[in-house]
Amino acid sequence: MDAGIDGLHGIQPSAGVSLKALKERYGSRLVLFGAMEGSHLINDQPAAIKDLVREQIGEAGQNGRYVLTSSNSIQYGTPPQHYLAMLEALAQYGNY
Numbered sequence: 760m761d762a763g764i765d766g767l768h769g770i771q772p773s774a775g776v777s778l779k780a781l782k783e784r785y786g787s788r789l790v791l792f793g794a795m796e797g798s799h800l801i802n803d804q805p806a807a808i809k810d811l812v813r814e815q816i817g818e819a820g821q822n823g824r825y826v827l828t829s830s831n832s833i834q835y836g837t838p839p840q841h842y843l844a845m846l847e848a849l850a851q852y853g854n855y
Contacts, residue, residue, distance in 0.1 A: 760785070760788055760789065764789070765788075765789060765790060766789060766790040766791070766792060767781070767785070767789050767790070767791055767792065767793075768792035768793055768828070769792070769793050769830060769831055770791060770792065770793035770794045770830060771793065771794075771796065771830040771831070772794060772796060772830075773796055773798070773830075778791065778793075778794045778815060778818050778819050779818040779819065781819070782818060782819040782821075782825070786819065786821075786822070786824055786825075787822070787824070789824065790824045790825070790826060791819055791824065791825050791826070792825075792826045792828050793826075793828050793829065793830045793831075794815050794819070794827070794828075794830060795811070795812070795815070795827060795828065795829045795830060795845060796829075796830050797829055797830060797831065797832070797833070797834040797837065799811060800829065800833065800834070800837045800841045800842060800845065801834060801836050801837050801838070801841070803841070805840060805841060805843075805844035806844075808841055808844040808845050808848065809844055809845075809847065809848035809851075812827060812845055812848035812849055812852060813848060813851075813852045815827060816849075816852045816853060817852075820852075820853070827845070827849050827853065
């Protein structure tokens with residue numbers, strides 16, 4: 760932040776990065792991007808993806824400054840209906 764950044768992309772919980780901890784520590788100064796792991800989008804069922812979106816927005820969405828995105832990219836092999844489930848949940852839970 761001292762270098763002038765105002766956002767952090769690539770939050771990856773499987774690498775030990777806690778979205779909730781980042782929000783608590785830096786949430787008023789940084790925009791947080793990410794936390795939806797590619798493995799969830801590939802392997803989880805749509806209902807589980809929607810639950811995870813709700814959880815992530817609950818952890819980081821208060822007072823804004825959180826953008827739900829994949830941890831890095833939408834990976835090859837992601838079923839379109841899984842990505843759509845993420846977007847549907849974002850539309851449902853993303854107004855805070």
